[in-house]
Amino acid sequence: MLRAREVVAGYDRGRAVLDRVDVVVPPGAVRGLAGPSGCGKSTLARVLALLQRPWSGTVELDGRPVRGARYSVPAELRTAVGIVFQQPRPAVDPRMTLRQVVSEPLRARGIRRPWRRVGELAELTGLNDELLDRMPHEVSDGQLQRACLARAVAPRPRYLICDEMTGMLDASTTAALVRVVGELVNEEGTGVLAISHDEPLLLAWAGDDVIRW
């Protein structure tokens, strides 16, 4: 499981956003997280994705405490947790094609010709060859978010954090991406933390397994 244990984190010293937070994300299931704006959900997402170092407390990955954040975390642990943000545009390099966006984490792991995996990911997320060859400014937010999801799951992370992943998408793209994540949970045993304001969506995604702050 992926666990935040007694996590204290924030930005301005003396004012913690997360104060001794304990959250568990089990493998092979979707756990929801809901709460008012500004309560710290995205901060928790970044801490669990090993992007932000907590002031105190630990993140545990399958029982192993992880020290540090970003590049101070060993590569095999860093790629164990994927994250998809609400807004895809600031999350991609505007000079890359979608194909380059999706293959980036595979190349970073030394895979020089990742095309077969990119093809699988494109099929999984509903991107075709023509879309993969476009630049971010030539696709819709929904198409770009499909690429961001494909990129997040490319290295087969054991856990995936979806931070308002569908917050700016239409109903049919939302349903498609939720279905993709469901397949990863059922077929690859991925553990998912789904953060959303959208109660009906959380119900469909996580049933009654929703943490409410």
Ligand SMILES: Nc1ncnc2c1ncn2[C@@H]1O[C@H](COP(=O)(O)OP(=O)(O)OP(=O)(O)O)[C@@H](O)[C@H]1O
């Ligand atoms: N980079 C930052 N620097 C300083 N303060 C920040 C930063 N990011 C977030 N905060 C503050 O931390 C608090 C929690 O923000 P966070 O984004 O984690 O909340 P949230 O629950 O995800 O909100 P929302 O539902 O609106 O996305 C807020 O008061 C916010 O202003």
